Amino acid sequence: MDLNLLITLDVLLDEGSVTRAGRRLALSPSAMSRALARLRRATGDPLLVRSGRGLVPTPRALELRDRVRGLVHEAQEVLRPARPPDLATLERTFTLRTGDGFVERFGPELVAVVGAEAPGVRLWFLRKAGKDSALRDGGVDLETGVLDDPPPDIVSAPLFTDRFVGVVRPEHPLATGEVTAARYAGARHVHVSRRGRAEGLVDEAMAPATRDVVAVVDGFGAALALARAADLVATVPERHTEGLRHGMRAFALPFRAPEVAVSLSWHARLDADPAHRWLRDRVAAVCSTR
Structure with a gap:
């Protein structure tokens, strides 16, 4: 079955003329006549019959007219690009998987903005823990983080660039005075690594100097919690961790600070x-305004 015939039938019944229908469909009179012949064979009914100088619909054509119009309209809706959502009535839950500190830094404003525009939308924040196929499987709608080599079915857009800073509690010796490379390297450090490694971007940036890493944790929040309670230096991304560093002292690294593109x-x-x-x-x- 050629479903294009539905469009042809809709126009024929609307115009009641093979010639006018052909003009609307950009078809020649002969092509329209052939289409009408195919419709007659498919329906087993003449559909349009001559009356004087014009054509009139048969009872079968009158019966089909509204149904055909509805089918054509629905088909047009299906094939039309999706309309912007009606935010006032949108009911949907989105799951966002984010890095440590993202919710504390950006979550409150994001929840407020989304709630003001689409009160029926719910945001579920999940902590990022290792690599898996949650985006591909549909368990996660959006994910933030540093991309290494994403697969071809994952789409991405840059959010911001973050740079590392050192963070200590107010009582720490590095909280006052100039933080030199020697003072930084001579301090005791807590390092963040989800893979349990004792070295990372900071160590590459400060080479050949080395730092004394006495603790390794799997998140920025945990690193800052240790630095808040003991004389340890936590080296963390500046923007990501602003909401986690309240009451602590942050300082610029005494060497070219590593940067990451989130x-x-x-x-x-x-x-x-x-x-x-x-x-x-x-x-x-x-993310661009905060």
Whole structure:
């Protein structure tokens, strides 16, 4: 069955003329006549019959007219690009998996912005823990973090660039005076590594000097908690951890501070989804203003 015939039948019944229908469909009179012949064979009814100088619909044609119009209208809606979501009535839950400190830094404003525009939208924040296929499987809608080599079905957009700073409690010796490379290297450090490694970007940046790492944790929050309670230096991303560093002293590293590019990622199947696109835009806007 050629479903294009539904469009032809809709126009024929609306115009009641093969010639006028042909003009609307950019078809020649002969092509329209052939289409009408195919419709007659398919329906087993003449559909349009001559009456004087014009054509009139048969009872079967009158019976089909509204049904055909509805089918064509629905088909047009299906094939039309998705409309922007009605945010006032949108009911949807989005799951965001983020790095340590992201929710504390950006979460409050994001929740406020989303709630003001789309009160029916709920945000579920999950802590990022290792690499898995949650974006691909649909368990996570959006993910923030540093991308190494994303697979081809993962789409991403840059959010911001973050640089590392040193953080200590107010009573720490490095809380006062100039922090030189020697003072920094001579302090006791807590290092962040989800893979349990004792070295990272900071150690590469300060080479050949080395630091005394006495504790390794798997998140920035844990590193700052140790530094808040003991004379340890936590070296963490500045923007990510602003909400976690309240009451502590931050200082610029005495060497070229490592920088990381934080991106927003999602699966390709959600790339054209209007509601998902709206949320991505809100996340990017919040991160660019804070």
